[in-house]
Amino acid sequence: MVRRTRFNDSDCPVARSVDAIGDWWSLLIVRDAFDGSRRFGEFQRSLGVAKNILSTRLRVLVAGGILDVVPASDGSSYHEYVLTPKGKDLFPVIVALRQWGEGHFFEPDEPHSEMIDRQRRRPLRVLEVRSADGRRLDPDDTIVNKVNQPRTPTGTRPE
Structure with a gap:
């Protein structure tokens, strides 16, 4: 497997931004979050992405402070993904x-x-x-x- 080049310590703001959200799945997840998607299944249905890829991208977006994991708004045992202020700044x-x-x-x-x-x-x-x-x-x-x-x-x- 090819190792990904990291830019998280670059002096270029574009490079650091691409490092955080630079693959197409991550940008499409953020787009869907702006459109109201909140649950794993909603993202998966909208994007048609494999569950393992979606799971990885969501984890990276949460670790990067772009999405946050919160209890489901309907009170169920599920959780939801919501944009953080940092994520909303991607608008x-x-x-x-x-x-x-x-x-x-x-x-x-x-x-x-x-x-x-x-x-x-x-x-x-x-x-x-x-x-x-x-x-x-x-x-x-x-x-x-x-x-x-x-x-x-x-x-x-x-x-």
Whole structure:
């Protein structure tokens, strides 16, 4: 079996995030949790994933503080999985992936699930990255200040 590379001590926030939730099953479990799934069987039916894989992914998400295990809301002896505050903070990530998928993997008239504002019953606006002063930013408008690399007085790296 190939050993998985770990990024939990990387100085890159993207690498650490991928380390925590980077496989597709974990992201789909989080998506389903946002959609209201709480029990093992609900996740299994929705995803069609093998029980051993689901069990492993749920355990990793709980250990990572993304999901919590709580007693079943109906008072039965079962338990349920609920998003923690850390897990709920993944909401913009799920919305961004959804919107990216809508824009790149569906024809304009092709039907697909749609996320709507519960109160207004309208589709969401497309997410945008904004500067601290409110300007819309694109990739060319940003730089990453990497750790342990020399900086010039303007914050750029020497060539």
